[in-house]
Amino acid sequence: MDKEKTQEEHPSQKEPEKEILEESSEDQINPKNSSEEKEEFDKDTILKSKLDEAYGLQEDLKGKYLRSVADLDNLRKRSIRDREDAVLRTRAQIIGDLLPVIDAFQLGLSEAQKNKDAASVVAGFSMAMKQMNSVLGEFGLSVIDPSNEEFDPKLHEAIGYEDSPDHDEGMVLKCVRVGYRIRDQLLRPATVILSKKANDETG
Secondary structure: OHHHHHHHHOHHHOHHHHHHHHHHHHHHHOOHHHHHHHHHHHHHHHHHHHHHHHHHHHHHHHHHHHHHHHHHHHHHHHHHHHHHHHHHHHHHHHHHHHHHHHHHHHHHHHHHHOOOOOHHHHHHHHHHHHHHHHHHHHOOEEEEOOOOOEOOOOOEEEEEEEEOOOOOOOEEEEEEEOEEEEOOEEEEOEEEEEEEOOOOOOO
């Protein structure tokens, strides 16, 4: 009788063990939760891999696009530069052929200025020369007249020397024939006479 009473008074001592057994049995009988978690993890991994792949592809395409834009811009600049160079070469050739005509006009003007009775001729030649130089100047032609300047072998051609105590040796004393250039391209060097110091004479 006492034994039965003791069991009735403490029935909860076996209940925790029963609950643990029930949870363990439930996990073994229904492993669905573990399977679903693994499936979700696999999906996340695949999704992350796809996103990384798409991002890498985007960066690759962006790089190719930027390189294509740079190449196109370089091609455009090179095309403009080549076209400008071609125009400059054509102008230089045409104007170069006109230089003897300009020289003839200048020579005629110089000769007319020696004749006091040729005032009208001088005025006509002067006006023609002014208009010609103005038009050619619009195409980039400039005159090289280096009188009283230092000799520059890139722009001047020396054909002789003259004594000149008033000038440093090697200075351009006279410009025999003016030179021409179109922008930075030399068409014809200026023909010049250079100064030199006179030799001292001792008795």
